[in-house]
Amino acid sequence: MRHGGKPACRSNFEPRLVVRASRAAAQRNVGRTFPSLIHRRLRLTLGYRGTRYAGWATQSPSRTRGRPTVQATLEAALASAVGHPVRVTAAGRTDAGVHADAQVVSFETSSRIASDGLRRVVQRRLPEDVWIVDAADAAADFDARRSALRRWYRYAICRDSSPPAVWQGRCLVDARPLSLDAMRTAARSLLGRHDFASFVTRPTVTRSTERSVLAADWLEVSPALLLFEICADAYLKKMVRGIVGSLLWVGDGHWTPEEFATALARADRRAAGPNAPAAGLSLVRIEY
Incomplete structure (x- = not known):
């Protein structure tokens, strides 16, 4: 029979041709590899x-x-x-x-x-x-954590009861008289490689608490603003806040710089001061 002037049976052979072509293509591709999604x-x-x-x-x-x-x-x-x-x-x-x-x-x-x-x-x-x-x-082997060489943190203290707008919510408001010279002297004892267990919150027995501090100092930006900056290869949990809290003990006369150094050397959290509040701390730079 004819339909529309063409043999009606022709369409019956087309699926077979497609199947044969597909099988032939599959045989040609045996052993070949294809690129996966590009990452x-x-x-x-x-x-x-x-x-x-x-x-x-x-x-x-x-x-x-x-x-x-x-x-x-x-x-x-x-x-x-x-x-x-x-x-x-x-x-x-x-x-x-x-x-x-x-x-x-x-x-x-x-x-x-x-x-x-x-x-x-x-x-x-x-x-x-x-x-x-x-x-x-970035390069295929770049890892933000493992590739980092040094990390910088900054702790801000406003000595005015009303911080400037740019520091609102980003500083510790502390109007107590503080000895900048004593705090700077104490901070120098942090330099080098030490066991910082005195300043870590909840240390683990399976991981080292030794870290290398490359820079640590206080900066008086203005009479109303003090900044503590520290650079290390890595940090322990709440380590910077523990350091700042203990340095503030030096600043207000509770400790001498020598007592701060002794607390560091003891490598015991019970030997150091309290953690400073989180609000004043910022991660400010990563070096690669």
Whole structure:
């Protein structure tokens, strides 16, 4: 029979031809490999105000008591931008309430969005208290944490009862008379490689508490503003806050600089002063 002037049976042979062609193509491809999804490694530098966050690292809601973490907030924004889950690695794991001006993170993505375009897209998905300073493609072996050589922290103390707007929420308000000279003398004992167990919160017995401090000093920016800056290869949990709290004991006369040095040498948390509040601490620079 004919339909529309053409043999009706012709279409019955077309599927067989397709199957034969598919089998032939499959046989030709035996033993060949095909490229998988192309992965890029990117590096982001970001800042954040840590006031409302339960720290950098993602944690269970039962531990954060409903507060967000910076890592989870950033990863959600990145996943929305690139269309797949993202896991980031950070140079420093800041504690609850601690800020950052130049945190560095690395991650992999199969997205082809240019780094600067990705920065703009992700920024639109972040809250106002988290922002991206820079975005760039990185070498395949770059790791924000393992590749870091030195990390700088800064602790700010406002000696006025009303901090300037730029320091609101980012400093410790402390109007007590403090001896800057005594605190600077004590800070010099931090330089070099030491066991910093006296300043760590909840040390673990399986990990070393030795760290190398390359710089540590107090700066009087103005009569109303003191800054403590410290640079080390790595830090222990709440180490900088423990150091600052103990240095403030020197500043107000509770300790001498020599007593601070003795507390450091004892490598025992019970020998040192209290942790300074988180509000004054910021991660300010990572060196590679």
